[in-house]
Structure formats: structure tokens, C-alpha cells
Amino acid sequence: MTRRLLSIMVPLFLALGVAAPTDAAAQQRRPPAGAPAEQPVKAKVELQIRVVYATDAHSKKDPRLASLTRYLGHLRFTGYELLDTQTSQVGLGGKATFAVEGGRKVTVELLGRDESRARVRVQVAGSSGNKLLDTTMSVNRNATVIVAGPKHEQGILVLPLTARY
């Protein structure tokens, strides 16, 4: 009996020993979604852009977009495919430029941030460098804003932008 108990307990402790630092590392790596304002403010803000191809050519929905599908549905396309994910960390006043499909560029500049909100400027340029969008907005911490519309193949590109810190 003791031997059987040991055979269960030893792996259990091993598992806890592995899981605990993993959980702690995950918590330290990034705050949970909708983190309270009491979370310490990091020096850098992680800017992340997803490149999603929305099309009527098929009806496949990328499982990696499960949390967004209900919102993407408003765009009235039947299929959504995650093409790329790009991430960059910038400090106050810094900017990151993401090259996306079709020769377009999305530039995000961090204008400011505090414990609860970040202020960013988002510029979207076409393949010839022409201005498509230039907007300055304030978003709550870790929020996502979706820029959509640039044409791509048989559909459009959808670009969820997230400022996480």
C-alpha cells in the first residue's frame, strides 16, 4: 500500500514542481486578459498584429481565431484564415512597422500609456505607400482593435491589433 501511495505521490510532486513554475512564468510573461489596473506597468508595450484572410472562397475558420470568430462574423465572410502573427515591443514614443500581405504596411506608434490605457497612433499604407488610414486612439490595457478592409486575393485582410503590457 505504501509502495502504491509512493508511486502516485512522487509523480504528483514532480508534476506540481513542473507546473508551478510554468504557471508562474506564464503569469509573469504577460498579464491575464482584462488585467486590473493594479498590475505594474512595464517599460515596454507588446504590440501584436494578426494577419487574417477573410474570404468567401471557402468556409474554413481557423481554430486559432476562435475567440475572434464571433466578432469577425460581422464582416459577413464565410472563411477566416490566420496568415501571420507579428509582435514587437516598443517603449514610450517608439513605433513598430509591420509589413503585411500585398505590400502594405501598418505602423503603430506608442504615444503614451498608464496603468489602465494606452494611447497609440495607427497608420496603414497601401502597396504604393499611399495613405489608407491614420488614426490616433486610446485603448484600454490589453485591448484589441481590428483594422479590416484591404483587399487580398478573393477577400480582404483583417488585422487585429493588440497593445499588451
Add this chain to the structure above:
Amino acid sequence: MTLDARQLQRLQLLELRACDGLATPAELEELLAAGVDPEALVGVGDAVRSALRPVATPDIAASVMAQLRAEDALVDADVGDALRDALSAPAPDVSDAVIAGTDLRDDSDVVAHALRDALRVPSPDLADAVMAQLGVGGASLGGLLRDALAAPAPELADAVLADAGLRDDSVAVGGLLRDALAAPDIDLADDIMAALDLGADTGDLLRESLAAPQVDVADDVMAALGLADAPSSTAEDTFAGAAEADDDVVVPLARPVLPAATATPPLRRRARWGLPVAGLAAAAVALIMVGVPDLGGNDTSDFELAAINDVQIEDLSTGDDVMVQVYQSDEHAPTIIFIDELEPEGGMPL
């Protein structure tokens, strides 16, 4: 005074006939009677005739041709053929016609020169004829050779690349090297599981993770275990260091989306993941044996959406021929900024 046969005296006529041996006996007696010895006149005509007869003309042509034949014999017929091919100029060669007419089958250089000199035909420029035959019009063969020899020696690197069929292009070379180094896909899961001496069920789980085309095996393992809170961005790993040094970060164009079969990394790249994979395998096995704690992960999705997505737009402008619509489906839903690039047809409807 001119001598006319009609004015000759009878005696002189008889003397001529006696010289020619034509005198009759009566005429000989008549000469004797006149005091002329007919015997002294015999033979004078032959002597004069032989003295006046022209010397026979020597056969110069025969001697010349004999000499030419002797010289011609010294020349190899094959050399003549080669020269004929090389020297075959578009203009008709008079020497050939002459040689053919004189029944000489060999037009050696000596013969040709002799005949050309005799016929006063200007000697053709052999260099021009050869160059014309080679298709190099007007160029100096020596000049070409000098230019070729004066060319700088090629660099060893270029020669090696050329010999290997490679271009001086890092991308192409890289691709070729990658292809060369791409060994057959080896399933590391079996080796790991054998080293860990673990069972088949756990092996299947790890095998699926390791067989996936993505290099980031950690994501697959963690997702399979329900631990979705794992970093997923390769760009983050690549550019995080640069971002530390400079706040302005430019992310390069994303890699093209490749089919899973072609996205499989080569062996060497996967081999570098050996130790981390082995460590993750050990951790995964331990977690499987005791059960998975609830860490708040959300299935296989690696997109973490905040519960609240409040956006306040302070300023917004667009380019020409661009229309923007902003809407939000519900209170905490992400705001969608829709860019409509207007076209002559009216753009793409929402």
C-alpha cells in the same frame, strides 16, 4: 645595186645551178668552157644554207613544267587540302583554274606563289581568309588572344561557386545548402521515448507534436495538454532583442505561407531542439501521469482577447478614394475600423 634573177648573166645562172647541183652536163661543159670550175661550186650552197638555217626553239614550257612537277612532289597533298579549305575565299581563285588547266593536282604554296607571280595575281591575305572562315570579320586574332590572356584571373570563390552550380546570391546559396543539408525527416519522438523508456500512449502524443510542421514544438505540446498560455510568436523571439536596443522596430515582410510538407524544417534545425524537446517531453509525461491542473487556458486558440476592448478614437483621417466605417458589435467587443478602398466600380461592399 640590186640583184635580179632576170638580169643575171648566163654565166652566173650556170654557177647557181651548179651550186645547187642542178646543172646539166651541157651546162657544166659550158662553165668549163668559160673558165669556171664546176666542182668548186659544189657544197657552197649547203654550207650557206646550213649557216642560214634558224636554230631550233627550245621547249621552255616542258622544262618549267618538269621543274614544277619536281617541286610539287615535295608537298604533301593533305596539307594542300587543309590550306585550300582554310584559304577558300569567296573570290574565284585564278590559280586553281590555272592548276586545273595545267593538269597539276596539287596547289601547294610554292606552286600557288609561282603561278600567282607568273599570272600577276595579288597574293590573298591569309589572315583575312582565315578570320573570315572563323567568322571574325576584321578583327585581329592576335589582339583577341591578347585581350583574352590579359583578362583578370577569376576569383577562386567565383570559380568554386560556378563549379558547384551556385550563384553569387546568398538566398540561392542558402536555399541550395538547405536542400543539400535537408536529410530525410526523422521522427525524433521514437528516440526520445526510447531514451525515456516511456509507453506507447505518451509516445503518440509526443509523436504528433514532433511531427507537426511548426518548429515551435512547445506550443503544440502545451496546447495538447490544455496549457494554451504559451508564447507563440516567432517574430517576438526574433525582434525582442532589437527592440531592447531601439524603440523603433521594423518587422520585415512575413514569410510566405507554405504547405505543411514544405515547411518541415531540415534535420539539423530540428536536432537543435533535441534537448528542449526532451525536457518538455519529461514535463509532459509527468503532467499526464498526475492530471492537468486548470490554469485558465482556452482550448487550442492562442489568441488572447481581453474581456474589455474599449477604444476611444481621438483623430482619424484617410487617404483619397478611401472610405472608413467604424463600428462595434457590443459594449466590450473589439472595435472594427473598416477601410474601403474605393474603385471605379464602387469598391467592395460590406
